[in-house]
Amino acid sequence: MSDRPVADGGSTADGDPTVEMAEQAERDEPDLDRGVFEAWAAKAISNPNRAYRATFYVATIFFLVTTLFPFYWLFVIAMTPRNALSTTGVLTPGGTPRAAVDLPLIDAALSVPVGLGPINPGSFVDIFQTLPFHRYVFNSFLIATVATVAVLFVGSLAGYVFGRLDFRGRNPLLLLVLVTSFFPPAAFFIPLNRLFNANVDVLRPLISAGSLYNTPYAIFIPLSAIFLPLAIFILMTFYSQIPDGLEDAARVEGTTRIGALFRVIVPLSAPGVATAGVLTFISVYNEYFFSSLMTDGQPGNWAPMLEGTLRFQGEFEVLYNLMAASSIVAVLPVAILVVVAQEKIVSGLTTGAVKE
Amino acid sequence: MASVTLSGVTKRYEDVTAVNEMNLEIDDGEFVTFVGPSGCGKSTTMETIAGLTLPTGGTIEIGGREVTDLPPKDRGISMVFQNIALFPHMDVYDNISFGLRLRKYEQEEVDRRVDEAADIVQLNEMMDQPDAFLMDEPLANLDAELKVHMRTQLQRLHRELDTTIVYVTHDQAQAMTMSDRIAVMNRGVLQQVAPPLECYNEPANRFVAGFIGSPAMNFLKGEVVDGGFESQYTDVDFDPAAHGVRPGRGVTAGVRPEDIYLERAAEEAESPTKPFDAVVDVIEPMGSEVFVYLLFDRDVETSAEGRGEGQLLINLDPDTEVTEGDDVRVVLDREKTHLFDRESGDAITHSLE
Known part of the structure; x- marks a missing residue:
């Protein structure tokens, strides 16, 4: 390409007078x-x-390529039989078996690819048989759902207060909420882990061991707290934009303030609620740190989906094809959720971005 | 249906007093309008009655029951708002039946009343059969023609429902046409509570005189002298002693545009003053009448801020022949001339006869 500009410059330089050039330019310079x-x-x-x-x-x-290719690659690996993993190519999920061809004259053999290996969809069944992977996904799904509901509920109350009421100390309090979201979650981990491992007599009637370790609460409580500030900010923005008249009308017609919040303000802020909800759900569902350390990894002890995937990594071998299959299965609930809530999320994110 | 009583209601924000010591009794079935300029506290008063805002001091009774600290839903009121009539996320049925469903009516009863409402009235706030209706500038966003139509419609509705209605507006025409009584407010203080014509003919002070009536009353600054009122441009003879004022007191005279006549029509006035000179400045023909802006002399400066000293607005018959720049002689009707104390603004007399 480097010589082109020179040729171009030459052709214009030795061309006709400027008037003619302008005419040519107008004719889209076809000549x-x-x-x-x-x-x-x-x-x-x-x-x-x-x-x-x-x-x-x-x-x-x-x-599209950078976001979708990893999924495609996971899929290729999941479809590959374990013994063929080393010969898998981008377009050859079953691997490429090779045959040794003896070279004439010299004493050597050349390994030549011969055809395609069999693909193995059975991985998607194996993951549920080798391990109760569905139980891990269920654990994660439940924890994420409960955390989302809790975050939306508390976030709605807080968002209402910050967005619609004017009171002394509002801004300092808001700043405090913001500050808590800046702490690195790892800083909470050791104290929380010790706390959740301690036996608390009050909890004994509720939880057999008397401690929160190995219960869903050990994951859902810290994660809810960590993702709450973001939800409060999103919801605050949306709730503050609902006209006062609507709330007043609802209150005069017979609701309390909280009734007006959940009957009128929340439905009208659906994009904001969907945005906050989906962000929380995805974050909790995908969370690594607390999820991997707050249980002992047994499915019956509420270990989340992440632990399930890691379980395919044994002491002596790593079942990459099963890990890939389980990763794809684990993504499905979130993918479905995002597709369902997509319209609302998009409008929610942009609305929140434009209005202050 | 119920009476509404405000006793000493005060609403103070951090540094502003929105409503100050408001005392008002609204009778059962009465149509009372709060009227005043923006920020006079009329909407705040309404909100304290509704319970949307809690007053800083004072008590509110609806139907003899003290409701000062009750939430809005327990006060037995319905309210119509200026901007919002409908919840955008609900359909028509849900909107109309919202209040009924909240109050746990039977489904059949809800259906029956929704049908009824759809047939007769178009306002969902009419559904609960409340003790009192509160209306906060419900017609403010309508166009002029519909506004006039709805005014008569609301009066019919009031007659049919026979319910106490408290109405808030800044439009004195709506207040005049619909109310049994008008409560004029300014800067958080109740100025006068009286039937519309009383507010018009016997305003309690200068503010009410200037606010009620369109176009507004003419004011002339001056003082009481022996045997009459004297101002920079004109004077009016009357007997100060008969009205309890002493010479030397600073006063403002007020005359409505329709109580000023050209000299040639002076006999229409019940008690004309002696004529004085003026110059026609601007003429505004309205069809049924003509508004004529006069200057007391050609040197008077006019400003964009409204009628100042030395200007006079009069209301003439449409076929009166005047042109801009004419010299005319006009008389005031002494019988309809008001006097207000210049310091306090309180009315001294409503007739100089």
């Missing part, structure tokens, strides 16, 4: 001798929308 790319560039300059469209497609394809 100039140019390569495909230069012709395209010239057209793009006179009509920038072409360039924008091209950039759009390039960027879109780039993002």
